[in-house]
Amino acid sequence: MTPQTENLYSTREPIFPKRVYGSFRNLKWAIMAVTLGVYYLVPWLRWDRGPNLPDQAVLVDLANRRFYFFWIEIWPHEFYFVAGLLIMAGLGLFLFTSALGRVWCGYACPQTVWTDLFILVERWIEGDRNARIRLHRAKWSTRKVTLRLLKWGAWAIIGVATGGAWVFYFADAPTLANQFLTLTAPSVAWITVAILTATTFVFGGFMREQVCIYMCPWPRIQGAMMDDSTLTVAYRDWRGEPRGKARDATAGDCVDCNACVAVCPMGIDIRDGQQMECITCALCIDACDDIMGKLGRDRGLIDYLALSDAPAEQAGQKPRPIWAHILRPRTILYSVIWAGFGFAMMYALFIRPEIEMTVAPIRNPTFVTLSDGSIRNLYEVRLRNKHGEARQFGIHVSGDPTLRIDVEGTPFETITAAPDATHKLRVYVTTHGQSNAAQAEETPIRFWIEDFGNGDRAAVDTIFNGTGDLR
Amino acid sequence: MDEPRVDDLTGRPTMGHEFDGIEELNTPMPRWWLWTFYLTIIWGIGYTIAFPAWPMISGATKGLLGYSTRGEVSADIAAHEASNAALVADLNAVDLTEFDPQSDLHRYAVARGASVFRAQCSQCHGSGAAGAVGYPNLLDNDWLWGGSLDEIAYSVRHGIRNETDFDAHYSEMPAFGDILAREEIETLVNFLPSLAHADWDSAGGVLFADNCASCHGARGLGDRSLGAPNLADAIWLYGGDRESLRMTLINARFGVMPAWGQRLTEEDVRAVSTYVHSLGGGE
Numbered sequence: 001m002t003p004q005t006e007n008l009y010s011t012r013e014p015i016f017p018k019r020v021y022g023s024f025r026n027l028k029w030a031i032m033a034v035t036l037g038v039y040y041l042v043p044w045l046r047w048d049r050g051p052n053l054p055d056q057a058v059l060v061d062l063a064n065r066r067f068y069f070f071w072i073e074i075w076p077h078e079f080y081f082v083a084g085l086l087i088m089a090g091l092g093l094f095l096f097t098s099a100l101g102r103v104w105c106g107y108a109c110p111q112t113v114w115t116d117l118f119i120l121v122e123r124w125i126e127g128d129r130n131a132r133i134r135l136h137r138a139k140w141s142t143r144k145v146t147l148r149l150l151k152w153g154a155w156a157i158i159g160v161a162t163g164g165a166w167v168f169y170f171a172d173a174p175t176l177a178n179q180f181l182t183l184t185a186p187s188v189a190w191i192t193v194a195i196l197t198a199t200t201f202v203f204g205g206f207m208r209e210q211v212c213i214y215m216c217p218w219p220r221i222q223g224a225m226m227d228d229s230t231l232t233v234a235y236r237d238w239r240g241e242p243r244g245k246a247r248d249a250t251a252g253d254c255v256d257c258n259a260c261v262a263v264c265p266m267g268i269d270i271r272d273g274q275q276m277e278c279i280t281c282a283l284c285i286d287a288c289d290d291i292m293g294k295l296g297r298d299r300g301l302i303d304y305l306a307l308s309d310a311p312a313e314q315a316g317q318k319p320r321p322i323w324a325h326i327l328r329p330r331t332i333l334y335s336v337i338w339a340g341f342g343f344a345m346m347y348a349l350f351i352r353p354e355i356e357m358t359v360a361p362i363r364n365p366t367f368v369t370l371s372d373g374s375i376r377n378l379y380e381v382r383l384r385n386k387h388g389e390a391r392q393f394g395i396h397v398s399g400d401p402t403l404r405i406d407v408e409g410t411p412f413e414t415i416t417a418a419p420d421a422t423h424k425l426r427v428y429v430t431t432h433g434q435s436n437a438a439q440a441e442e443t444p445i446r447f448w449i450e451d452f453g454n455g456d457r458a459a460v461d462t463i464f465n466g467t468g469d470l471r
Numbered sequence: 472m473d474e475p476r477v478d479d480l481t482g483r484p485t486m487g488h489e490f491d492g493i494e495e496l497n498t499p500m501p502r503w504w505l506w507t508f509y510l511t512i513i514w515g516i517g518y519t520i521a522f523p524a525w526p527m528i529s530g531a532t533k534g535l536l537g538y539s540t541r542g543e544v545s546a547d548i549a550a551h552e553a554s555n556a557a558l559v560a561d562l563n564a565v566d567l568t569e570f571d572p573q574s575d576l577h578r579y580a581v582a583r584g585a586s587v588f589r590a591q592c593s594q595c596h597g598s599g600a601a602g603a604v605g606y607p608n609l610l611d612n613d614w615l616w617g618g619s620l621d622e623i624a625y626s627v628r629h630g631i632r633n634e635t636d637f638d639a640h641y642s643e644m645p646a647f648g649d650i651l652a653r654e655e656i657e658t659l660v661n662f663l664p665s666l667a668h669a670d671w672d673s674a675g676g677v678l679f680a681d682n683c684a685s686c687h688g689a690r691g692l693g694d695r696s697l698g699a700p701n702l703a704d705a706i707w708l709y710g711g712d713r714e715s716l717r718m719t720l721i722n723a724r725f726g727v728m729p730a731w732g733q734r735l736t737e738e739d740v741r742a743v744s745t746y747v748h749s750l751g752g753g754e
Contacts, residue, residue, distance in 0.1 A: 010499040207503075214501060364599030368751065371613040373705035378610075378751060408749065409572040428751055433705065 012210060014136060015267040017119055018129035018259075022286025031107050032116055040161065043168035047071070050388030052419045060170050066420075072349065073386065084345045088338055095334035097225035099326045100304075101232035105219070106281035111203060111211050114162070115265065118155055118204040125151045129262055155205045156197065163196030209266045213277055220276075228307035231325050233280045235260075235271045235302050238314045246295055253301050259291050260284035260302055270302055355391070355417075356384040359447050359460040366465040373433030377464050381425045383449065385417040392416050392452045395427065399445030399464065402435040415449075429464060441468040555579075559738045567621040570745065577745065584746025587739045591731065592747075600750050605709055605726060610750050613706045615698045616640050618754035624744035628732035631698070636730035642697045647682065648721030659683075660716045666691045666703040 045057035047070055054061065059068040067074040067082070074081055096103050105112060126132050126147050138144055167189045168176060179185035203211050212219060226232070244251020254271070261269050263284060266277045270284045282304070289299040306325055313319055362378040370376055385391055393415045397405045405413060408426035417423040429445070437443040443464040450457045475487035478496060486495040519525060522534040533539075558579050570577055589598060595606045602608035607615060616626050629638040647656060655678055662675025669691075670676060679691065686699040693701035700708060708726075709719050732740055747753070 008499055009502040009505050011502050210501060210503065214504065362599070364597075365601035365610070368601070368608065368610040369705055370611050371701065371704035371706050376611075376751065408751070426751075 013267060015209065015265065016129045016132045016136070017265045017283070018262040018287075019123060020263040020283050020286045020290070022283075022289060024282035024286045028107060028116065028281065028283075032113050035108060035110075035113050036117070040165045043165060043173040049073075050419075053388050054172060056172055058169060059172070062170060075384065075386070078352075081345060081349070084341055088341050088345075091334055091338040091341065094225055095331055095338060097222045098227065098230060098334060099328075099331045100280075101226055101230050102219070102222060102278070102280045105212065105279035109279075111216070112265075112279060112281065114158075114200060114204040115208050117158065118208075119265065121154045121158070122151055125154065152201075152205070155201050158204070159197035159200035160193065162200045163193035166196050167192050209277065212266070212279060219279075227330070229325055229328055231304045231306050231322070232274055233270060233278060233282055233285060233302065234274060234305040234307075234310075236300065236305070236310075236313070237271065238310070240271070240301050253292070253297055255291065255295065257291055259287040263287045274307075353456075353458060354386050355393075355449070355451065355456055355458050356386070357447065357449055357458045357460050358382045359462045361462055361465070363465075367467065369433075369467075370430070374430050375433060375435075375438035375466055376428055376430040379427045379429065379447070379462065381427050381447065383415065383417045383423040383425070385419060385421060385423060387419060389419050390416055391419075393449045394452060395425075396448040396450070397429055397445055398448065400431065400435065400437040400443055402431040402437060403445065403464065404430045406430065414452075431464075431466075436466075437464050438466045439469045440466045442466070562738050562741055565741075567624055567741065567744070568619070570620055572749070577749075580742045580745035581749050583739070584742035584744070584749075587735065587743040588746055591735065592743065595728075600747065605724070607708060607726075608706070609747050610752055611706060612752040612754070613701065613704060614695065614752070614754070615693075615700055615708075617695050618748075618752055620744060620748045620753065623748050623753070624741060626728070627744050627747075628730065628740050630730035630732075631728040632725060633727055633730055635733060639730055640698055642686070642699065643725060644686070644699075644723040646721065646723040651678075651682065651720075656717065656720050659720060660713050663691075663702060663716055664711060664713075 042058050043056065046055050047057035047068075048055055049068070053073075054068060056068065057070050059066075061068065065076045093104060122132065126135055135144060135147065164180070171189070176185060176189060180189070207215075240252045240254030242250075242252055243254040243256040246255050260271070261284075263286070264270070265281060265283070266279060268275055268277045270278065285300075285302050285304070288302040292299050292301055304322075306320075309319055358381070360380045360382075362380060366377070368376045368378070381395070383393065395405065395407065395413055395415055397403050406428040407413060407415065408428065415423065415425060427447075431437045433439075437445075443466065445462060445464045447460045447462065448457060449459075475485055475497065477483070478485050478494070481496060484497045486497050488495060519532075520534065521536045522538055523531050524534065525532040558576060561576050562580055562583075565576060570580075588596075588600065592600075596602050596609055597606070600609040607613075612618065614622070616622060616631070626640060629636045629640065631640045632643075633639045647659075651659075658675050659678055659682075662669065662673065662679060669679075671680070680689065683691070683702075686697050687693055687702055688699070691702035693699045700706075707715070709715055709724055731743070735743070
């Protein structure tokens with residue numbers, strides 16, 4: 001072969017993965033069913049939160065700045081829960097990659113799952129590998145056009161469903177579905193569906209392995225996550241080589257049937273060793289095990305193996321059990337950090353109060369002298385009522401017996417906080433001019449609120465500013 | 472440079488260069504990458520035709536879509552004002568003596584008034600409305616010309632001691648430096664700070680009754696119809712120390728405020744008055 005330096009760009013070699021049967025394929029079907037099921041169906045789950053709140057179980061309500069997840073309701077100032085979840089997702093990815101290599105890529109990544117679904121549809125319409133290769137090479141005919149249009153149509157329907165499901169997470173699903181059917185949905189919903197339909201159609205139908213190889217940063221990052229004890233899909237070359245016919249007693253176990261290459265969705269030969277393109281989907285294991293079974297040989301010519309296993313097995317030692325690969329200081333450390341974040345967030349979630357109060361002393365000016373010499377401070381008080389109904393609160397202040405409290409706009413010390421909303425108040429605290437609080441520079445005080453309904457209390461410490469004449 | 476060759480281990484061609492024994496395999500980019508690159512160039516050209524982009528001698532090309540950020544802001548403002556039109560009409564119709572502080576319209580007026588205040592009033596009265604020496608504090612409960620909402624609105628609309636509005640509040644304190652002897656002024660300076668517990672038969676009390684009581688009242692409690700300050704309370708607009716009192720008595724004071732009814736719309740006058748009334752001193 002002569003080097004082809006004049007070819008600066010390479011054209012994509014089409015890949016026609018063959019149908020394969022086996023335990024890993026079944027596992028992937030199961031994971032596909034669960035992940036796609038969760039994705040498409042979750043927006044339709046209902047969850048009763050009372051009359052004033054949406055009844056969608058999982059809803060990102062951007063307009064009202066609320067995130068609902070079953071019984072949990074996240075307000076914007078609690079965004080750290082989302083940050084915590086992202087940290088946990090990252091650590092989880094580290095954990096799984098250090099133990100099992102690119103298990104995320106091979107089983108759960110949306111690109112893999114949707115590509116798998118698209119290939120399934122492709123096979124239903126155009127047939128298995130050989131039929132697809134023939135169709136690919138055939139000249140354009142009525143049959144080819146029909147099959148292509150059928151396939152693209154089916155892909156487009158999946159794409160629309162994918163984009164459609166996405167927007168249901170951001171609005172009431174039945175309402176929005178009705179709006180789509182009556183062509184009254186907001187334009188942002190149509191645009192989002194259109195973009196996601198296009199990306200699903202192109203990435204799942206045509207880009208496939210190109211997304212993993214050229215577009216995704218994760219394959220390049222995760223090299224740092226793996227080590228020589230990480231389980232990846234590998235070929236036992238010391239058992240398989242030299243390749244030869246099944247009847248040849250001098251040859252290894254590999255009969256060079258190419259089954260592992262035919263089923264590979266990435267279009268590689270796993271017998272060349274671990275390579276960047278491999279997403280460890282394990283379909284080649286199923287394919288090879290099938291052939292080995294037919295030949296009456298041990299399964300596992302291609303198998304989940306760690307780099308460190310190769311020399312040990314070649315030396316005739318027993319292979320290390322799977323738990324020894326998975327339970328290592330590194331993975332245990334990842335698990336501990338991951339669980340630590342999880343427990344911390346659970347704790348933060350359970351100690352969340354139903355009512356929150358913040359008090360901001362107004363410092364422009366710090367105090368006001370009234371005509372009778374009294375000193376008055378102003379506070380901006382915010383009550384976050386996380387209940388689904390309005391609540392009545394009493395508000396009090398403690399710290400100096402001379403302090404009086406007045407709520408702007410009402411003669412009463414009773415506040416009605418609207419349901420699921422932040423109630424903003426301006427609160428005056430006044431003391432007569434001869435009191436300690438009036439003459440001191442600062443006096444620590446405490447605001448109290450009490451729910452008249454259930455006796456819930458909340459308190460915030462703050463400062464009362466005086467004239468500072470008392471020194 | 473060496474010639475490109477085929478790498479033994481991978482069977483793939485090399486780039487032909489070598490650095491300290493390290494060679495580079497020839498791994499060409501996919502062709503769709505190139506097409507994507509061309510597509511971005513075409514998109515970029517189309518974008519600069521559709522939107523304002525190319526700098527010219529004066530200004531830049533306008534773009535076929537006629538988009539401008541300034542136009543977008545104007546449209547947003549117009550849409551905002553259109554959506555507020557009903558509230559503005561209600562605000563202009565509401566009776567200021569019976570403005571419900573719990574109503575949505577009141578909240579709107581306060582919010583609108585706050586922005587008017589920051590733009591027009593804060594230069595003298597301060598961004599927090601705490602005033603300064605000579606510029607009344609609008610947070611306290613001491614009012615020169617009245618602290619009810621309609622009285623505040625009158626002061627805002629017509630102003631104080633200006634020459635542009637005949638309905639402006641007007642009063643003028645004489646400069647007592649030309650009327651009283653210096654000893655008499657010193658007597659008053661000593662008398663004024665303790666007005667709440669004063670001996671009205673003292674020399675100071677007599678001087679007060681003769682010269683000050685006609686405007687400030689027999690007991691110095693002030694007269695809002697004249698804008699005469701209450702001298703018995705804890706608040707001194709121009710300072711309550713002896714030197715300040717002396718300067719006030721000798722030279723008098725003459726605080727001026729513009730007639731905002733001539734500069735602001737009716738709804739802004741009403742809004743800013745409502746805002747000031749809501750600051751804690753409103754009556």
